[in-house]
Amino acid sequence: MKASVTVLALAAGLVIASQAAAAPAPPAFPAAAPNSIVTATATVAPMQIKQVSDRIYMITGQGGNATIHVGFSEVILVDTKNAGTANFNDLVGRVRWATQLPIHTVIITHQHGDHSGNIGQFTAQKVPVIAHEALAAGLARQPVAAGAAPPALPSVSYAGPFYTVRNSFGGTEAIVHHFAPGHTAGDSVVYFPNQKVVALGDELVATTPNIDSPNGGSAKGFRDSLAKVLELDFVWAIPGHGDNPMTKAEVAAYKAKWDTFIARGQAAVKSGVTKDKLMASIKADDLGWNVTTPIWANPARVDALYAEFSN
Numbered sequence: 509m510k511a512s513v514t515v516l517a518l519a520a521g522l523v524i525a526s527q528a529a530a531a532p533a534p535p536a537f538p539a540a541a542p543n544s545i546v547t548a549t550a551t552v553a554p555m556q557i558k559q560v561s562d563r564i565y566m567i568t569g570q571g572g573n574a575t576i577h578v579g580f581s582e583v584i585l586v587d588t589k590n591a592g593t594a595n596f597n598d599l600v601g602r603v604r605w606a607t608q609l610p611i612h613t614v615i616i617t618h619q620h621g622d623h624s625g626n627i628g629q630f631t632a633q634k635v636p637v638i639a640h641e642a643l644a645a646g647l648a649r650q651p652v653a654a655g656a657a658p659p660a661l662p663s664v665s666y667a668g669p670f671y672t673v674r675n676s677f678g679g680t681e682a683i684v685h686h687f688a689p690g691h692t693a694g695d696s697v698v699y700f701p702n703q704k705v706v707a708l709g710d711e712l713v714a715t716t717p718n719i720d721s722p723n724g725g726s727a728k729g730f731r732d733s734l735a736k737v738l739e740l741d742f743v744w745a746i747p748g749h750g751d752n753p754m755t756k757a758e759v760a761a762y763k764a765k766w767d768t769f770i771a772r773g774q775a776a777v778k779s780g781v782t783k784d785k786l787m788a789s790i791k792a793d794d795l796g797w798n799v800t801t802p803i804w805a806n807p808a809r810v811d812a813l814y815a816e817f818s819n
């Protein structure tokens with residue numbers, strides 16, 4: 509397992525090197541950090557920590573990507589991986605590889621379990637867990653299997669457009685933005701202005717995106733939120749899924765895909781395509797997206813998209 513981790517790290521290093529060549533004055537990217545704790549399974553990639561800027565690291569594997577900001581006296585963590593004590597311990601172990609400073613604040617980008625899975629592990633230790641108010645509502649609405657405990661809720665819910673996370677000296681460390689409901693109703697985008705890094709959760713992914721319409725997601729919300737993200741001064745964007753950070757140009761290209769996808773959807777509805785043919789009629793292969801998978805064919809999601817594309 510260690511050998512394959514090394515191979516992945518080398519491959520990732522090559523990709524990063526080619527990105528760095530195109531980016532304006534990018535920070536140096538070391539290859540993936542050596543991993544002292546490996547909890548590999550046959551099907552899910554083990555966690556890996558990579559340095560993105562002086563004070564920012566991303567942690568891939570075992571769920572959506574997590575991000576940490578190592579401040580002068582404390583750590584901010586964005587997202588918490590799939591639920592489970594082993595994942596929680598592994599995640600904290602990766603943070604400990606980067607720093608011994610305490611985790612002071614946790615921010616959750618959206619309600620899905622691969623990002624919000626270990627909220628309860630942090631609230632149990634009295635670490636503030638911050639999320640948009642629609643995230644808490646979404647988690648509380650989630651069906652709970654018989655005999656299972658309901659998901660733990662964030663300890664701090666913010667309403668409105670943003671929430672500022674300050675360090676112990678009162679300085680602004682992170683600005684948690686809710687620009688629009690895109691992936692879900694309660695999306696947060698976490699901006700680290702001093703590092704020029706932004707963590708987008710699943711509003712940015714390296715694969716086909718996913719609009720969770722039953723939980724308030726929206727194609728136009730995706731587009732509008734990404735437009736706001738592009739107004740921020742950043743060098744690197746951390747996607748919710750994908751092994752590497754992305755440049756601002758890559759985020760702009762991704763936002764342009766949404767513009768194209770929405771325009772094609774609107775044209776399809778205008779031309780009289782029926783709901784059952786909608787997804788098959790929207791060309792997306794040239795965007796690198798597959799929108800004919802079962803998750804996109806879910807009737808509740810098609811209904812929502814059809815309504816969005818109708819005006």
Ligand SMILES: [Zn+2]
Nearest residue numbers: 618620691710
């Ligand atoms: Zn998600």
